[in-house]
Amino acid sequence: MGVAPTAGGALPGARYLVLASRLVPDRDGGFTISVLRRALDMAAAGAEITLLTVDPGETADHDTHRAEWVRRGLLGSEGSLRNLFDDARSDPSWLRRSAIPGRVPSSPWPTRVVTDGSGAAVLDLPVVSGDAAWHLTDAPVRIYDGDGDVIGWLPGFGGLYRAWLNAVAAESADGGAERAPVVVLCEARQIGETLVASGEPALDAGIRVLHTTHACHVLPPFQWDSPMDAAWQRWFEIADRFDGVLWLTPSQRDDVERRFGGRLRSFVVPHPAPVVSAPSDPVAGRIVILNSLIPRKRVDHVLRALPAIRAAVPAAHLCVYGDGGSGAQLRALATELGVADAVEWLGHVADPATRAWASADVLVLASTNEGQPLVILEALAAGVPVVAYDMPYGPRDTLAYGGGVLVSDGDIDALAAALIDVLSDRGLRSELSASGRAAAAAMDAAASMRALGDAVRTALVDPVSS
Template structure:
């Protein structure tokens, strides 16, 4: 957006996230980084987890060099060092936008230790249902939430899980993707299907979800086993990494899925894999507003998913896909078989999905966020930019 004025003339915005692994919130930030208005705002990003650095190169390529808080400490000292680093980072910005309930609670409290002249406004985005958080996280998040200057939820379903006493202050802000940045490379479908050894007549179901409890891989794997026993043309592939990798691999082996269900781990070519697939599947127990579903829409894929979180808002049942109850592997398998056996149904749903892409342009969410950043940092009449609590 042209050359930016000196940093001192722009409000300084710090994005704060737990890690930079390939999760949904991190992907949304990466997409936003490509469309923010740097002529108006000086953006920074910080994270904590040393084991979640997958997207660091992508952020650097977009001109944002992530800072890892506590990078110079290890062991027990890390627990103190990252908080000290956070306090220093917060004292040097005007707005802190947090994308994790744990870090949001910490940032709110750390902000109160700063003098009013150096205290930034804290704004937060809730990406997941509060029920999916551990009880201590949910408690601390709820108790400190009133310290926010502004807060968003990524879907009405997520907002509805916020404590009733806190809910009124939460604004629903639908995030999205950059439709111009999700196109597959030329020849991706043929190349990837050859790599995965998927025949032209087979129907490939793709899942993009980290290996965590809320994604309910046991439900997905059991549904795949049942579906394959009914419709052998089906094939499955899943992109994702996470703490349950060994448990998922063990269940995969015990169900005898073999190469009919490929566990691909972390991949950077998700858009090419979307082009290679015929249907997109999510078996989640809890969700916010999955980025992967938006990308599946852009790829023209019908979606088979559980009816949780923001998914009913995204996927109109029997239009862009099929929705089933969470935890019901038989219902999920039946939906997969129905879609696999009906070429016309897949084409119709895929076309309807592609028409929805404009609903999920990340620029809409970024524009609203920047409107709030600007309002929070607007100068007082005849004075300097406002600081939270000043």
């Protein structure tokens, strides 16, 4: 069976629903930005895209988020981002059609009522606490009619999510013509588990589900066979039910296949390097960190390397973009090490890249683990050399085409030496800048969309459920 392409040719013709738990400005780090950027790239490739979220916030808050994303250029229009609870408030007919009639099962959990603009109850949600997997509970979601009476129920969040997706998928985009196939790109593991779980209502058979991944799946010491937390273990148990799993790097896909064999239908769909328009006027010695101030990012390693770097390159100084729970501790460490005068703490900035890349001499990334760091791709596109620990996952795959220096994971002395080399050897910096730009050009949106198109095409022609 052939699959018609989109107008742009990279993606098969389909309705694409990009499903995330939430998309809130300045929350969840690179995850949120990567989801929005991919949706924009898909739209640019000619695909019909709708972004979907399931966070049970207020409509006014969601409207504020939509307007802000449009302002930042990360959302094409406010109408292209929908929320389950906004839809339920504005037109609950789909919810009432999906409700299972009859007696509502009992539940041990308290509930939270969701109301519409007039204050009338639309549905209520179980408030699951403790160690219970909230997203997998069958505790009933009660559904109300317009007069405040319960008319039925859905089995937990999973039943609610599946009912909504079925309703959205059934909508005709062009007023009644034959509907295009529907492809869901699920961006959140907990949500993904609910889509393929058993129970009513089942997800419509014609919906194809591709599941993206955004993070490292193992715990310390971050080897291919290292322990996994309970959430990842549970996800891997059901991941073979998806029509495709999208990994960001070949390294992570290979480690998963080494551990689990070929049980999953895996594809590599990397983040693309963005187009960076900031002028390049590097300040000599300026080392940039652009990440949250949390233990996983190991900013303390860079601070501990800084005395040696300054001894060799007196102009060296650190500009730190980001905030987080470790901020006070890191400031104290800088004072203890005698480098406080060489560190500028810039905090959270809504659009740090515009400021950071214009003047950065080098980017440093010292995390324990990543998925595929957007910050490396941004730096390469801006011609900023990268020095990064060789941690899983991302730096090795991304820097394989040039633009940076990999350092043995956790080796602070080697980190200092690599930064000294880049800062002191202007010829080396120039070479890395040029090779980084060339690498970024090869890892562009078109390449990412071709990879995604291959995954979608396989899902449409040969679904897992067939």
